[in-house]
Amino acid sequence: MYELKGINEECGIFGVWGHEKASELTYIALHSLQHRGQNGAGIVASNGEFLFGARGLGLLNEALSTEQVKSLKPFPNAIGHVRYATKTSSELANVQPFLFKSYSGDLGLAHNGNFTNAIHLRKALESEGSIFQTSSDIEVFAHLLKRSKSRNKKGKIKSALRQIKGAYAFAILHEDSLTVALDDHGVRPLMLGKIDGCWCVASETCAFSAIGAEYIRDLEPGELITISDEGIEYDRHSFVENPSMCSMEYIYFARADSEFRHHSTYRIRKALGEALSEEMNVDADIVIGVPDSSLAAARGYANKSGIPHEAGLLKNRYVGRTFITPGQEARERAVRMKLSPVRDIVEGKKIIVIDDSIVRGTTSKYIVKALRKAGAKEVHMGVSSPPLKHPCFYGIDVSTHAEIIASKKTTEEIRDEIGADSLTYLSVGKMHEVYHSFGSRGQCDACFTGNYPIEVVDNVLPQVKEQKSKGV
Known part of the structure; x- marks a missing residue:
């Protein structure tokens, strides 16, 4: 049986078709997506007749x-794929892209997101004789694909996608084509690009910048695109569009130089800070x-409030992102290694510290304590x-209320817990105002x-609510 934390992951994918340096470009692109997953990486490539792959655990250069x-x-x-894994699923068998061999043809699969009916589908497939080798959602998709009665590849893909609920961005590699798809809510990001006349796709546009590709556009919710030697073909697997892009992509996950709908994440985050200044009345x-x-x-x-902006916290560049570091003890250790106050800047000052989110409170508590120790007034x-x-049940590793301090x-209790003089969050209304201003x-x-x-679908939500009621 799945543990609640074992079904969620936040990852990055890349794909390219028809380029003489496809594997090299994929490696470089994955390096730029490393912030999306640090526990495993892999590449599957096609020569037009067969698929070949390599994968491993750890950072890209280790994997x-x-x-x-x-x-x-x-x-x-x-x-290619970089993967974030929970503690219970960080094993080589779950590292993507998956490579399947069969008489009817080879198949490479990579995805970012999470199926909310994976357990339901797995049980149904097992009852019909399917055998699973991993705990990954994507293996469920592979079985659905192979069991489809459709006569062509696109039809099989559409049939499989229509049985899935959840948030996903897919890269599906056959010997003769690369197919990419986005769920009908567009929760996870996926972009289309072009390099040297060849089409490519990525979870973020920073991957295009790294390889010198042109950013064309974002995939639309429910869209299905097939790329082959014949060119590119646009289609849909769902005609029900309910755009619901993940807010945390804008706030935290994406790199600041990445773009969504041709607006940089940096500009959006800057606007969120401006909006916060309108709701936070603090003299500093x-x-x-x-x-x-x-x-x-x-x-x-700072720009909106007129209060000077300073670099009062410095980051050790050789420590990864603590939010996606498995295990609370590891997170606390990583925070201590990661951030250091600059005493000359903060000593004797009244300081406003801007953070993008508070999940467990570990980082905030340490920052406040460290700044006070450095002499902050x-x-x-x-x-x-x-x-x-x-x-979140759509691909982020925060899957129980017990992990979330604000739940x-x-x-005021969080302010007391982290030791701050005051704590102000941006309102939901202001957040949406900012997003709407960027289209x-x-x-x-x-x-x-x-x-x-x-x-x-998988009855996970009732389990989580029950855990909360019991104070787990």
Whole structure:
């Protein structure tokens, strides 16, 4: 049986078709997507007749050796994946892309997201004789694909996708084609690009920048695109569009130089900081941001409020992102290694600290304590997102109320817990105002409001609510 935390992951995918340096480009692109997953990586490539793959655990340079990448060099078509795994599923068998061999043809699969009916589908498939080798959602999709009665590949893909509920961005590699698909809510990001006349796809546009590709556009919810030697074909697997892009992609996950609908994440985060300054009435000497994903919001807050912006916290660049570091003890250790106050800047000052979110409170508590130790006179915490109160079932590793401090404490109790002089969150209304100003067609705010746009079929939600009621 799945553990609640074992079904969620937040990852990055890339694919390219028809380029003589496909594997090399995929490796470089995955390196730029490393912030989306640090526990495993892989590449599957096609020579037009067969698929070949390599994968491993750890960061990209640990997971894939130079020799492995070189072995895939002759092949012009490839997909790649970097993976974040929970503690219970961080094993090689779950590292993507998956490579399946069969008499009817090879299949490579990579995805970002989470199926909310995976357990339901798995049980049904097992009752019909299917055998599973991993705990990954994507293996369920592979079985659905192979069992489809459709006579062509696109028909099989559509049939499989229509049986899935949840949030997903797919890269599906056959010997003769690369197919990509987005769920009908568009929760997870996927972009279309072009390099040297060849089509490519990525979870973020920073991957295109890394390889020198042109960013064409974002995939639309429910869209299905097939790329082959014949060119590119646009289609849909769903005609029910309910745009609900993940708010946390804008707030935290995406790199600041990535773009959504041709608007940079940096500009959006800066606007969130400006909006926060309208709701946070605090007298202070300086504004500082928590590196790196909060720096734009801090700059926006400073510009709007007129309070000077300073680099009062420095980041150790060799420590990964603590939010996606498995295990609470590991997170606490990583925070201590990661952030250091600059005494000369903060000593004797009343400080506003801007962070993009508070999940468990570990980072915030350490920051306030460290700044006070460095001589800060007052420490006021501003958060450029609403209180994160509810679990995510769409691909982020926060899957129980027990992990989320705002689900069981008021803002004032959280302020007391982290030791700040004041704590102010951005309101849900202001957040949506900012998104709409950048052309948003709809955002998922379930982690803030509990309004889940996609049905959770696997009875996980009742289990989580029961855990909360028992104080687990």
